[in-house]
Every structure is written in structure tokens, then in C-alpha cells.
Amino acid sequence: MFQLIDGKATSTTIKDEIAEEVIQLVKNGGKVPHLAAILVGHDGASETYVASKERSCSKVGFISTVIRLEDSITETELLEKVNEINKDPDIDGLIVQLPLPKHINEQKVIEAILPEKDVDGFHPVNVGKMVIGLPGFISATPAGILELLKRYRIKTSGKSCVVIGRSNIVGKPMSILLSQKTEFGNATVTLCHSRTPNLKEVCAQADIIIAALGKAEFLTADMVKEGAVVIDVGITRVKSEKTKSGWKLLGDVKFDEVAPKCSYITPVPGGVGPMTIVSLLRNTLLASKKEIYKGIS
Amino acid sequence: MFQLIDGKATSTTIKDEIAEEVIQLVKNGGKVPHLAAILVGHDGASETYVASKERSCSKVGFISTVIRLEDSITETELLEKVNEINKDPDIDGLIVQLPLPKHINEQKVIEAILPEKDVDGFHPVNVGKMVIGLPGFISATPAGILELLKRYRIKTSGKSCVVIGRSNIVGKPMSILLSQKTEFGNATVTLCHSRTPNLKEVCAQADIIIAALGKAEFLTADMVKEGAVVIDVGITRVKSEKTKSGWKLLGDVKFDEVAPKCSYITPVPGGVGPMTIVSLLRNTLLASKKEIYKGIS
Numbered sequence: 337m338f339q340l341i342d343g344k345a346t347s348t349t350i351k352d353e354i355a356e357e358v359i360q361l362v363k364n365g366g367k368v369p370h371l372a373a374i375l376v377g378h379d380g381a382s383e384t385y386v387a388s389k390e391r392s393c394s395k396v397g398f399i400s401t402v403i404r405l406e407d408s409i410t411e412t413e414l415l416e417k418v419n420e421i422n423k424d425p426d427i428d429g430l431i432v433q434l435p436l437p438k439h440i441n442e443q444k445v446i447e448a449i450l451p452e453k454d455v456d457g458f459h460p461v462n463v464g465k466m467v468i469g470l471p472g473f474i475s476a477t478p479a480g481i482l483e484l485l486k487r488y489r490i491k492t493s494g495k496s497c498v499v500i501g502r503s504n505i506v507g508k509p510m511s512i513l514l515s516q517k518t519e520f521g522n523a524t525v526t527l528c529h530s531r532t533p534n535l536k537e538v539c540a541q542a543d544i545i546i547a548a549l550g551k552a553e554f555l556t557a558d559m560v561k562e563g564a565v566v567i568d569v570g571i572t573r574v575k576s577e578k579t580k581s582g583w584k585l586l587g588d589v590k591f592d593e594v595a596p597k598c599s600y601i602t603p604v605p606g607g608v609g610p611m612t613i614v615s616l617l618r619n620t621l622l623a624s625k626k627e628i629y630k631g632i633s
Numbered sequence: 634m635f636q637l638i639d640g641k642a643t644s645t646t647i648k649d650e651i652a653e654e655v656i657q658l659v660k661n662g663g664k665v666p667h668l669a670a671i672l673v674g675h676d677g678a679s680e681t682y683v684a685s686k687e688r689s690c691s692k693v694g695f696i697s698t699v700i701r702l703e704d705s706i707t708e709t710e711l712l713e714k715v716n717e718i719n720k721d722p723d724i725d726g727l728i729v730q731l732p733l734p735k736h737i738n739e740q741k742v743i744e745a746i747l748p749e750k751d752v753d754g755f756h757p758v759n760v761g762k763m764v765i766g767l768p769g770f771i772s773a774t775p776a777g778i779l780e781l782l783k784r785y786r787i788k789t790s791g792k793s794c795v796v797i798g799r800s801n802i803v804g805k806p807m808s809i810l811l812s813q814k815t816e817f818g819n820a821t822v823t824l825c826h827s828r829t830p831n832l833k834e835v836c837a838q839a840d841i842i843i844a845a846l847g848k849a850e851f852l853t854a855d856m857v858k859e860g861a862v863v864i865d866v867g868i869t870r871v872k873s874e875k876t877k878s879g880w881k882l883l884g885d886v887k888f889d890e891v892a893p894k895c896s897y898i899t900p901v902p903g904g905v906g907p908m909t910i911v912s913l914l915r916n917t918l919l920a921s922k923k924e925i926y927k928g929i930s
Contacts, residue, residue, distance in 0.1 A: 467757075533791050
């Protein structure tokens, strides 16, 4: 019988832990962590994400500020805004909700954020530090997955692990983190992608599969070894006649047929998703405590 | 019959190309590329490496400067020296020969080098840019291996590749570069290391093996598939009664028994080694032309 990895419950536990830590911090004269989010334009999904981040901040006792900018803003104006927040000693973490309007160079904006406030972990300095094995902000989804593995005491050392998808924010960092010489690393990782010809065979040998390619119900039972751990990062919204809302969320894993073969599996929704925001909160707390970039304010 | 990948000949060809480019650059009123190397103390191997880099610079028409510092130098003094070179507009590239004396934090020194002068590609910004797929300086050994694959037109796309060894300067960047969505990437890469239990089986399935673990003659014939491409990054100096000098260089591959199974294989010496210096020259040329960090001087 497989065990469900409950990301929702785990994220609630961690939020409670963070809230408790904030109370203690403030009691000891420390500052309340403050996350700022820049939201450009009125994209529906972006609005939802930012609102959810605000709610989570409030839940753990952080201050959150949303800076709303019209999508007519120029790149220069946006960079100035980022720079202003960089200099604001009260703001610990800054995220810029992506995607940005097409006339703005996203990478330029990401690189304008001070690495010590880059709680999304997208800045090249933070990516580089992660690869080298130095303290830095790790991007939210890989950090959330590592936390789930830790909390469920799933051994990675010596295991064979397949990561499907080579995105900059999930697949690549995940493959590196699981390979590192750390307690929840030390796995032999194979990074698969659209050019992997024998994906089925590769997956079928894996002890741990991280599915992060963004194709609904891609991973089927024949691709999974008996007893494997399956982590589903995908979230695709599809139409459904069975739900009130008229749509439902699907992961990259065909859950019903894959789950019975697994030792552990994450559901969608309620698996990796809720852990992503928790990682962002954790990074903001670390930024506020200056635990990663010491002595920098 | 296997084909030998001749790194020595290839490096000579590329040095000629670089030398020709320097002549053209100067003809067109451009500046002569200038590489500075800081050498702390009197370690024999470090002296040899730096001397060899100087010779290579001179061969392609670069200016090279070696800054020799006693190993009694303090970290602060060394950082000041780095900062001085950072500000010198005449110097395009700066390398600090490692290892440094134990009282100096190597990572701190590496991070003090301006990313746009970090032609070794060790700065977190350059590592991060490489992972994200942005232009940046790629560390010399992985860049040299990619260049060999290109020059010998060895297809990587869709191939299964095993990298043995997870060092920051070879194994990790190599695994990322071969996975990238590029012409000489698109491989399905498995990164193996000391905690990989079934290394023999993993290697025996690979189309391409990059051996970078630093154990003399580790890779044996039973670990290699018929027709595989084998790239040997290891260099271990061992005693020998058969040579005049009393020692010889061994790679990570047991060449005599592995070579007959290969389609392509690099020898040691004369394989990857000579390509490493060529990559450093190439990075210095790019730094001088400001092709990677545009508009920054």
C-alpha cells in the first residue's frame, strides 16, 4: 500500500513553525520579516498567485507589500522600482511575479534584484551558489520537494533518481540538489527531457521520479518501478464536467494507475504546490534573519 | 577501430586560430588581450601551471602578467590586490592559481574577482549563468571537452551520457552543459559519484562517458559499451621505471583495454589537458572583446 505525501498538511505544519519563530523573533527584539511582491499588469493567474502569497505571509505573521504597476510601465521604470526596494532596509525579500509584459527583459529584472533579497532564488548568484554548494536562496519548488523528502524521511543517498524536465526553476536545480554531497542528496540523478529517446526504460529503473515536464498525466504505470517514490510537480488545468467550477487540476502523473505501484507519491493538488509558498516564506525568514548573506543589510 | 581524439593537435589548431584573431583585432585598432595570474607561494605544481599559461599566452599574442605573492600574505592584502586588478582597464582576465594557503578563504577570493574578468568561470555569477543558459564564462575543462566534441563532430543530442565525478569545476558543470537545449547538449545525462552503488551497470549503458573522478585507471573495459565515446579527464602522476623522469601520467581510464571498445577516446596525456588552457585563452579573448559582458569595462 502506498503512502500519500501530504504537502498540504506538511505546509500547514511548517507555516505554524514559521509563525512561532516570528513570535519568538519579535519577542527578542527582532524585526518582523517583510516580503515585497511586484505585480505588473492584471494577468489572472498572477493575481491569484500574488494574493495567495499575501495570505500566506499574513498567516505566519510577516508583513507583505504588493507593488502594483500598470503593464505600460517601461523597463527602466521597473528597474528603478526594484532598485528602490533593494535600498529599503525594511524589506527583506523581493519577488517579481512572472511573466512580465513582452517589452520588458525578465532576466534583466531578475538580475537587478539584490541576491540577498532574491527569495525566489532566480538570480544567477543564487543559482551559482546552489551549484557550488554554498549557502544561498534555493528556488521554491526544488526546496519544497527536498523538504517533503526530509519530513517523510525518504532516503535519497545511493538511490537512482530520474528528473523529467530541465527547466531553470525546477528540473535543473532539482537534479543538482539531489546529486549533492548532503544528507538529502547523494542520489545518482539522470536528467531527462524532450530529447530523451528511451524515457520509459530510464524511468522504469528509478527509485525516485520527479515529474516536472508540464504534461498532464504523462507518467503512466508502465514507466514506474514497483516501490518507487513519485513526486509530481505538474499542474495543468483541464475542463471537467464533474466539478462545480467546470475545471480540475491534473499533475504530470496518471495518479490512479501509478499510485498503487509506489511506496510514496504526491497528489495534485495538495502535494508539491503548497510547499512552494512555504519555501518562499522560509527564504524570506532567512533573509530577514540575515542567515545566508551574513552582515549584509 | 577506435579514433583517438587528439587534444594536443586540436589545441594547437585553436591556438593558431586565436593568434590569427589577435592579429586581426590589433590591425583593426583593438587592444591586445591581457591575462593576469596571481600566484601565491611557491607550490611546484602551481608554478608549472602558471608557467604553462604564460607560454600559451605568449604563443597566441596575449599579454600576460604574473603577480607573485608570498604565502605570508594576508587575506585582506590578497583581496586588495584582486580589487586593484578589477579596476585596471588594461587587464581583461584574472585568474588566481589554486590552491591558496590555508589561512585564506578561497571562495572569498574567487567571489572578489569581477565576473566579467573571471575567465576561469568559477564565480557564482558565471556558474549561475551557465546553468540558466545565459552567456557567461564557462570553466575551462568542461568548455574544452565541449570543444573537442564539436571539432570531432560527435553527436550528443539524444545520447545517454554518464559523468563520473561531481566536482564543481568539472563534473557538475559538464553534466549541466551536456543536458542543455543546445546543439552539443541535448544528451540524457546521469551524474555518478562515490555514492553510486551500481556504477558499472550505469556506465555500461552509456553512449558517452566522461570520467572525472581522479582515480587512476578506474574505468575498465567491462564498464564500457561497444562503440562508446570515452573522455578521460583524470591526470594522476605515478612512479614508473620505464620513463626517464621516473614517473608517468595516468588517466581515469584503463586506456589499453578500454580503447578497443570505443568509437572515440581521449588519451592521457594529450587529450583533455591541452584543451583546458585553450579554453582559458578563449575566455580571455572573449573578455577582451567584451562579447559576454557587453558594455562593461
